[in-house]
Amino acid sequence: MEYIGKLYGRIGNKHFDTGYTAKEWDELTKQVETLKKQLNKEQKLLVDIVSHCPLCDSDNLHQYKLHHIHCKDCKEDFNKSCG
Ligand SMILES: [Zn+2]
Numbered sequence: 001m002e003y004i005g006k007l008y009g010r011i012g013n014k015h016f017d018t019g020y021t022a023k024e025w026d027e028l029t030k031q032v033e034t035l036k037k038q039l040n041k042e043q044k045l046l047v048d049i050v051s052h053c054p055l056c057d058s059d060n061l062h063q064y065k066l067h068h069i070h071c072k073d074c075k076e077d078f079n080k081s082c083g
Contacts, residue, residue: 054078 007018007025020028052059058073070077 003022005021007020007022008015009018010016018025053061053069053071053074053076055076055078056071056074058071060072062070062072064070067079068077069079
């Protein structure tokens, strides 16, 4: 962003101060991009971790809810995040 100074938003014909300068806004945007990349990496990591059962190495897994995996071979349940 070339503009340096405070940023203002507009609702209808009313203007308001966003509380950010253009420089701060650029930095925030960069931070969001970095966080998104990190998140993508972590999600990929989770998928890698759960492609096989950590106990019996079976790929006969059933995922339920968001973070829970059930292995159909050894009948163990485990949590994605603790692998
Ligand atoms: Zn298993």
